[in-house]
Structure formats: structure tokens, C-alpha cells
Amino acid sequence: MSDKHVVYLDAAATTPCSSDVMIAMKPYYSEHFGNPSSAHVFGRRAKIAIQDATRHIAKLINCSESELIYTAGATESNNLVVLGSVQPGGNMIISPIDHKSVLASAEEMRSRGVEVRRMRVDSRGRIDVNHLRQLVDSSTGLVSFCYVNSEIGTYQSITSVRQALGNSDALIHVDASQALGKLPIDVRRHGIDFASFSAHKIGGPKGVGVLYARAQSMNKLRPITFGGGQSALRSGTLPTPLIVGFGAAAKLISEQDLRSSWKSAAKKRSMILEMFSKQGIPYQINSPSNYCVPHILNLSIPGVRSETLMSCLSNVCVSSGSACNAQDLAPSHVITGLGYSKNRAECAIRISFPYDIDNIELHAAVEEIVNALSSLIALTQE
Numbered sequence: 163m164s165d166k167h168v169v170y171l172d173a174a175a176t177t178p179c180s181s182d183v184m185i186a187m188k189p190y191y192s193e194h195f196g197n198p199s200s201a202h203v204f205g206r207r208a209k210i211a212i213q214d215a216t217r218h219i220a221k222l223i224n225c226s227e228s229e230l231i232y233t234a235g236a237t238e239s240n241n242l243v244v245l246g247s248v249q250p251g252g253n254m255i256i257s258p259i260d261h262k263s264v265l266a267s268a269e270e271m272r273s274r275g276v277e278v279r280r281m282r283v284d285s286r287g288r289i290d291v292n293h294l295r296q297l298v299d300s301s302t303g304l305v306s307f308c309y310v311n312s313e314i315g316t317y318q319s320i321t322s323v324r325q326a327l328g329n330s331d332a333l334i335h336v337d338a339s340q341a342l343g344k345l346p347i348d349v350r351r352h353g354i355d356f357a358s359f360s361a362h363k364i365g366g367p368k369g370v371g372v373l374y375a376r377a378q379s380m381n382k383l384r385p386i387t388f389g390g391g392q393s394a395l396r397s398g399t400l401p402t403p404l405i406v407g408f409g410a411a412a413k414l415i416s417e418q419d420l421r422s423s424w425k426s427a428a429k430k431r432s433m434i435l436e437m438f439s440k441q442g443i444p445y446q447i448n449s450p451s452n453y454c455v456p457h458i459l460n461l462s463i464p465g466v467r468s469e470t471l472m473s474c475l476s477n478v479c480v481s482s483g484s485a486c487n488a489q490d491l492a493p494s495h496v497i498t499g500l501g502y503s504k505n506r507a508e509c510a511i512r513i514s515f516p517y518d519i520d521n522i523e524l525h526a527a528v529e530e531i532v533n534a535l536s537s538l539i540a541l542t543q544e
């Protein structure tokens with residue numbers, strides 16, 4: 163997971179395409195370039211490749227193939243649900259630490275006459291289900307939340323959220339784009355209506371995602387794009403190579419042993435913290451110690467702004483939060499959403515790694531971070 167010198171510790175932002183994925187995609191850019199909607203042989207070939215990929219994705223999350231709608235990524239999947247599920251006069255419930263693609267589309271719905279309610283989260287980022295119980299009423303059309311938070315790694319109990327909704331008819335949407343490959347996902351067992359996924363978070367290509375829409379709930383969504391009606395809720399020519407790559411990545415992920423990947427990531431997380439402690443680097447952990455995937459570790463270093471640290475690192479890629487926030491110097495809404503100060507949010511860094519990163523590489527990268535921090539801390543004490 164590195165070029166010659168640079169170690170990539172930003173897997174929550176995106177992952178590289180594996181060679182198997184690249185090999186699978188390549189012929190669909192040139193030899194088999196047909197439009198999957200065309201009835202001729204080139205079209206039929208593309209359609210078969212898409213059907214094959216769809217089988218792998220459906221198997222991975224346990225749904226039927228007709229319940230999957232391809233999109234340009236999790237941003238579009240989230241928009242499709244938030245913009246298309248609640249009528250003016252109704253209300254939707256979201257969480258304050260959701261991804262911006264949910265928060266911003268919910269804001270849009272507010273301007274169209276939908277009431278947007280925010281459920282409380284605790285200092286670990288876990289949904290306060292008692293508060294959710296109080297918020298839900300007969301006008302609630304949608305409850306949306308992130309399964310695994312992209313900045314801190316906290317995961318939610320989907321069962322507890324479902325139970326808190328009681329007999330409500332509210333639709334449940336889960337943004338599961340950070341969960342694939344980290345937690346088992348079985349959309350049927352979870353009893354959810356919609357779930358968003360993105361290929362580039364699991365070793366697939368950028369620019370393709372999928373929305374799972376439960377067969378019985380699909381007709382409760384209104385499309386946000388109009389045209390050829392290539393799939394039930396989304397128009398536009400399907401990007402065959404990207405979908406083939408997504409399918410190949412899904413197949414690879416389904417062959418992974420989640421337990422051993424989890425254990426390996428947990429060991430690496432401990433190693434990082436140990437190295438910080440050994441070098442006397444003060445830190446505050448923003449990722450909770452339980453209900454958190456170990457592949458994402460978020461820390462604040464008091465007095466060292468994350469941008470300053472990142473500008474001192476030449477051979478390591480970490481981030482200050484979600485990739486979408488990188489241009490935006492405002493402190494992370496996730497860290498402040500946990501109740502922490504603006505100051506703490508400004509000093510937050512996210513280290514996220516694939517579980518199979520080489521220990522030697524990881525060690526060298528953390529050493530560079532620790533050395534940079536020691537110098538920066540010394541400067542603040544001069």
C-alpha cells in the first residue's frame with residue numbers, strides 16, 4: 163500500500179484498485195465497450211458482465227439483484243434516499259455526525275418543507291435511542307444514519323435503532339459505505355429499507371456505488387434523475403467497466419475473513435498508540451475504545467493543528483477528517499458533534515489503514531508522525 167517512499171494511511175478516504183479489479187475492468191473499456199441497454203451482441207455482452215457483477219454484490223450484502231440500483235457513489239445513493247423519500251409536511255430524522263452528503267441533502271429537504279430532526283449521539287458517537295424514540299412520530303418518513311462513521315470509526319446497532327422505531331412506518335436508511343469489509347452486512351437480517359455503498363472504499367474504482375432498496379420499499383422513493391429509465395430509480399447509461407470492477411472488489415471482500423482482519427487491525431491500532439505513548443506524545447482519542455472498528459483511529463494532539471502536522475509529513479498520508487472536509491478548514495462537524503471543543507476538532511487526525519498493511523511500513527510511517535509531532539510540540543514550548 164505505498165509507492166516507493168510514501169505510506170498511505172488514509173484508507174477511509176479511498177483505496178487503490180487491486181490488480182484483479184484492474185484486470186477484470188480492462189476489456190470493458192475497449193473490446194467489450196457495448197452499451198448494456200443495446201440489444202445487439204456487444205450490448206448483450208456488457209449486460210451479462212453487469213449481471214455477473216451484480217450477483218457478487220447482492221451475495222455480499224444478502225439481497226436480490228433486482229434490489230440494487232447503481233449510482234455514481236455513496237454520495238448519490240444518500241441523495242437518492244434523502245431527496246426522494248419524504249414529502250413536504252413530513253419529517254425525517256438524521257444524526258449530527260452523518261456524512262455531508264446526508265446533512266446537505268437533508269438541508270435541501272428542509273428548504274422544500276420537510277422538517278429535519280436530529281437525534282442525539284453520545285461522546286462516542288453512538289445514537290441515543292431514547293432520544294430517537296421521543297423524536298419519531300406518525301409523520302416521520304425516514305430515519306437515516308451512518309453504520310460506521312468515516313471519521314472516528316464508531317458503529318451503530320441497527321437492531322437498537324429499529325427497535326426504537328416501534329410500530330412506526332418510517333423507512334430506515336443506513337449509509338454503509340465505510341462498513342463493507344469491516345463488519346458483516348446482511349441487509350435482510352438488519353431489516354432495513356435502504357443502504358448506500360461505494361466501490362472505491364473496498365478496492366474498487368471511483369465513480370460507482372450502489373443503493374440497496376428493499377423490494378417492498380423501492381416504490382416509496384422518487385427518482386432524482388430522469389431519462390432512459392435504465393434502472394428502476396435511476397436513468398443514465400450504466401458504466402460497465404466500473405460496475406465490473408465493483409463486482410470484482412465485492413467478490414474479493416467476500417472471500418476475506420472479517421474476524422482475522424479485525425484482529426490484525428486491532429493489533430496495529432494498539433501498536434500506533436504504544437508508539438505515541440513511548441515517545442511521550444500527548445493525545446486525546448476521539449475514536450471510542452468499544453463500538454468502533456479498529457481500522458480507523460482518530461486522535462487529537464493538543465496544541466498541534468492537523469494541517470500543521472500534515473504539512474510536515476512527506477512520506478505519510480493521514481487526514482484531518484473525511485476527504486470531503488479536506489478543502490474546508492472548518493473543524494470537523496463529527497468531532498464537535500461528539501461534544502468536543504472546536505480546538506480539539508482542529509487538532510484531530512485520522513489514521514485509517516487496510517488491515518493487511520505491512521507492519522514494517524506502518525512502523526516507519528508512525529515513526530515519522532511521532533518525530534514530526536515531537537518537533538512541533540517542542541516548538542510550541544519554546
Ligand SMILES: Cc1ncc(COP(=O)(O)O)c(C=O)c1O
Nearest residue numbers: 235236237261312337339340360
Ligand atoms: C460514510 C460515507 N458516506 C458517503 C461517502 C461518499 O462516498 P462517495 O465518495 O462514493 O460519494 C463517504 C466517502 O467518504 C463516506 O465515508
